[in-house]
Amino acid sequence: MCPPLFGRRKNVEGCVVVFRDVTKQKEIDTMKSEFVSVASHQLKTPLSGIKWMCELLLDDSIKKTEQEKKEYLNDINNSNERMLHLVEDLLDVSHIETGRKFDIIKKDTDLIEIVAQTLKDNLQFAKDKNVRIIKCDNAPQKFIIKCDGDKIRQVFGNLINNAIKYSKNNGTVEIGCRHTKNLVTIYIKDDGVGIPQKQQARIFEKFFRADNAFTKETDGTGLGLYIARAIIEAHGGKLWFESEENKGSTFYFSLPF
Ligand code: ADP
Secondary structure: OOOOEEOOOOOEEEOOOOOOOOHHHHHHHHHHHHHHHHHHHHHHHHHHHHHHHHHHHHOOOOOOOHHHHHHHHHHHHHHHHHHHHHHHHHHHHHHHHOOOOOOOOOEEEEHHHHHHHHHHHHHHHHHHOOOEEEEOOOOOOOOEEEEOHHHHHHHHHHHHHHHHHOOOOOOEEEEEEEEOOOEEEEEEEEOOOOOOHHHHHHOOOOOOOOHHHHHHOOOOOOOHHHHHHHHHHHOOOEEEEEEEOOOEEEEEEEEEO
């Protein structure tokens, strides 16, 4: 507030009051602290794991077989992968935030091949979680479209990973593909925990995780869908879902061709 304006007889005649809307600033502050909190929390677990396993490997007083040493190294490698993945996600978010958009490099790409390859990468995860994956029979053998194969693989990878992660024991995940004259749609359907109705509107917000997801899986950042949507929209496509709590979810993404 500025000092008051005085008249000739030293009486207060007016003053200037400036109001500034700080809503945006407050949002940015909240976002920054969420960012730091998620990043440090998610990095702490794999880093602590690596520290612990390195100490074990270096401690000569603890006898280890060659097989055990290999297992520790494997665990270190997995933790490292998780951290790399998180850092890549954070970099993607920073790209989206600063409006720099993604570098989408479109090339002729077989969408079905991407699906098959990503499924293969997730087979072990599905096995560990006791989840069965089925592919819809009437999907085409090949479907060539112009897109950024690496980015679409990232989207599909996130959706299939979520479907398995949020499945119940003995759950089923179904993958399918359909197309019209100029639009191809891939869907991933699970019969898992679903998304509570009252939280569905927030699911594409960055860092947002539904309460039931958080209870089921503490491991997660709430960044995957935010990034996936930005990638699909950068291709001129759409990403959406239908879900019912305790019944399951179906995520769809469509791409023009
Ligand atoms: P993360 O899985 O790391 O939490 P995502 O951005 O991929 O982050 O997903 C955001 C949130 O959306 C999840 O935390 C969860 O609440 C919800 N979600 C995503 N996919 C599913 C699914 N297949 N079933 C139930 N909830 C899901």
